[in-house]
Amino acid sequence: MQKAHPLQLRSVFRFELQVTCPETGARAGVLHTAHGDVPTPVFMPVGTQATVKGILARDLLNDLDAKIILGNTYHLYLRPGHETIRKLGGLHRFMAWPRAVLTDSGGFQVFSLDSLRKVTEEGVLFRSHLNGDSHMFTPESTLDVQMALGSDIMMVLDECLAYPASHEAARASTERTLRWARAAYAHYRSRANGSQACFPIVQGSMYADLRRHCTEQLLELDADGYAIGGLSVGEPRALSLEMTETVAPLLPASRPRYVMGVGMPDELPEYVARGIDMMDCVLPSRNARNGYLFTRSGRVIVKQAQYKDDPRPVDETCNCYTCKNFSRAYLRHLFLASEISYATLATLHNLRVYLDIMGEIRQAILVGRFPAYLRSRRAASVTE
């Protein structure tokens, strides 16, 4: 078991907890990374293939002022290849993104893209969705890929179970995830240069006893941060929150907590209220491209005829480039004409909504008003 380790491993990555809401346990803090500080709680836009689909790194930096984005190890490993990216100076240089990057382990894609061939004790055997070639991800190899990419936060390989799963299947899978996490962490400790952090992932399907067991075992790694995975896989929303409530209080207050793959805008304060610091989701960018725009007063389905002559911005309270310059009627026109600029303008707006919500949440926590903020968001989401 990994326990004591040299302090210099954490010389760059550090989590600073600033304020904890005494009523809810919501936290405000700062992730210090080799590529800048990230105020938390934070929503991380998803940049699957070394780009956030539809928008430029320049817009992510200047317009959105995002501090951290996510990259997908599975996709970058297959194309263009992590060694290619390493030769070109690492992922930050490759995609001209000077701020922090978190990469997943690749496991989620392997389990969700029907590319899975076999799970063994050693790792997962899968088929490329690009050309059918066989590949193997092991706890060690996915970290090697992420080290080549040079991400600031790396994730360990875990097994992502479909929902629902039997307790027996979930127990066996959780034990495998734990063995992989120990192997990955040993590899990480032996290779770490202090510039990259590494988070293990709590699994356990929708069983509180397995979630608790997995958490307690992972605590022995004394990890840089902890993720809660295996949520948003089709289970009822109340159950995802319940699993988060089970796990979060067991995690050390001094480490960041990341719930993977959530959620809708009104879910963000709910996870924060359960002590979560980091979230990511493809919803804002994917929905934007599909014509689904988020606003403070409900959704705008941009293709609807009601917006044909609508001169108003998508959201009158939004300060994004899209809302400051363009009407719903114009966006509807671009969408129906399949113009590429539609995806750019829509994605800019939806990501702005998510980042603004997190900014408001953080501010509310800092000034001691988060419980009131949470109540007002809940009241608003009921009426939407």
Ligand SMILES: [Zn+2]
């Ligand atoms: Zn906007």
